[in-house]
Amino acid sequence: MRSTPKNIAILGATGSIGRNSLQVIKALPDRFRATYLVVRRNVDGLMDLVAEHRPKGVALLDEAAADAFRQKAGDSLEVLSGAKGVKEIVGRDDVDLVISALVGFAGLEPTLEAVRKRKTIALANKETLVAGGELITRLVQEHGVDLIPIDSEHSAILQCLVGEEPASVAKLILTASGGPFLTTPVERLASVTVEEALNHPNWKMGNKITIDSATLMNKGLEVIEAHWLFRLPPERIDVVIHPQSIIHSMVEFVDGSVKAQLGLPDMKLPIQYALTYPNRTPMNGARVDFPGIQSMTFFEPDRRKFRCLELAYGALQLGGTAPAVMNAANEVAVEAFLDRRISFQKIPDLIGRTLDAHAPGPVSELNQILEADHFARSHARSLLS
Numbered sequence: 519m520r521s522t523p524k525n526i527a528i529l530g531a532t533g534s535i536g537r538n539s540l541q542v543i544k545a546l547p548d549r550f551r552a553t554y555l556v557v558r559r560n561v562d563g564l565m566d567l568v569a570e571h572r573p574k575g576v577a578l579l580d581e582a583a584a585d586a587f588r589q590k591a592g593d594s595l596e597v598l599s600g601a602k603g604v605k606e607i608v609g610r611d612d613v614d615l616v617i618s619a620l621v622g623f624a625g626l627e628p629t630l631e632a633v634r635k636r637k638t639i640a641l642a643n644k645e646t647l648v649a650g651g652e653l654i655t656r657l658v659q660e661h662g663v664d665l666i667p668i669d670s671e672h673s674a675i676l677q678c679l680v681g682e683e684p685a686s687v688a689k690l691i692l693t694a695s696g697g698p699f700l701t702t703p704v705e706r707l708a709s710v711t712v713e714e715a716l717n718h719p720n721w722k723m724g725n726k727i728t729i730d731s732a733t734l735m736n737k738g739l740e741v742i743e744a745h746w747l748f749r750l751p752p753e754r755i756d757v758v759i760h761p762q763s764i765i766h767s768m769v770e771f772v773d774g775s776v777k778a779q780l781g782l783p784d785m786k787l788p789i790q791y792a793l794t795y796p797n798r799t800p801m802n803g804a805r806v807d808f809p810g811i812q813s814m815t816f817f818e819p820d821r822r823k824f825r826c827l828e829l830a831y832g833a834l835q836l837g838g839t840a841p842a843v844m845n846a847a848n849e850v851a852v853e854a855f856l857d858r859r860i861s862f863q864k865i866p867d868l869i870g871r872t873l874d875a876h877a878p879g880p881v882s883e884l885n886q887i888l889e890a891d892h893f894a895r896s897h898a899r900s901l902l903s
């Protein structure tokens with residue numbers, strides 16, 4: 519017996535996760551349908567995706583981009599715009615599952631709406647949990663929503679936890695590739711270029727996350743994400759550098775046994791696992807070739823060289839609005855680095871100084887997160903000028 523395909527709304531459709539999701543969905547047409555596509559402002563990219571995937575409707579966060587898209591697309595499909603339009607799409611009855619893959623803090627509000635409307639959520643936007651983890655996880659529980667991670671490390675942990683009691687878990691071990699500057703001497707970091715920072719050894723991703731990977735802030739954000747998803751304190755979430763990116767993360771249990779999830783660095787696997795969870799479905803593609811890999815190596819991250827990792831652990835310890843402030847300052851700093859306004863080493867400086875200027879408050883409602891985010895952005899920008 520065949521059931522009807524699940525209707526999926528993809529937030530961030532033209533990004534790296536969005537495009538990989540569309541490939542996964544296209545390969546399983548009996549099970550999934552890309553019903554709505556949401557982007558921030560990429561008009562041409564969205565036009566191409568619409569021609570290929572024929573969604574029912576689209577939304578663009580940026581109003582001017584939405585107008586430009588309407589001019590090009592005519593009446594061929596429904597076009598919504600702005601935060602309101604995105605919110606409307608996420609809440610619709612013909613959406614079963616939301617892939618949350620917008621970049622940065624912009625992902626928070628639509629994801630909150632998906633929780634409120636009791637949609638199943640496949641979450642790629644880690645900033646949502648970093649800034650709003652306390653609020654989101656509380657609402658997820660209250661509404662009985664499935665929140666399934668797409669981030670490869672958290673997908674790995676979820677896969678390792680299948681069949682295990684929460685009380686059996688000793689700690690989580692997140693693996694990190696170490697990024698392009700793993701072996702770069704610390705005194706060289708001040709003069710690395712944007713091009714060098716964007717040259718990630720293992721993963722092809724968007725600019726923001728690629729810079730986060732180079733500073734190790736990405737791993738810091740993932741520690742906070744893991745804290746909220748799996749409910750463990752920071753001292754039971756470790757980071758180990760594993761440059762081959764074959765082990766995507768591990769769980770150590772109370773008896774000393776360790777489970778790891780392995781695979782090639784390809785986001786289609788964690789995306790498909792999130793869509794089919796808790797089941798697995800065949801997928802074509804390359805397989806791990808162990809004789810070809812030959813060796814896998816592991817070592818401690820250098821926390822003095824990569825200060826962002828330490829800042830993230832510190833923000834998580836502080837709690838409340840501190841991670842939201844750290845996240846916002848990081849977004850401002852990464853943008854300034856990409857615009858060549860600050861050096862690579864100024865990224866942790868800017869974040870640290872913004873955190874120092876903030877007294878963390880509680881995060882029981884959205885407004886408190888928005889205020890903290892706003893404070894951090896304007897403070898970080900004032901430090902830039």
Ligand code: MG
Nearest residue numbers: 669670671740
């Ligand atoms: Mg990751």
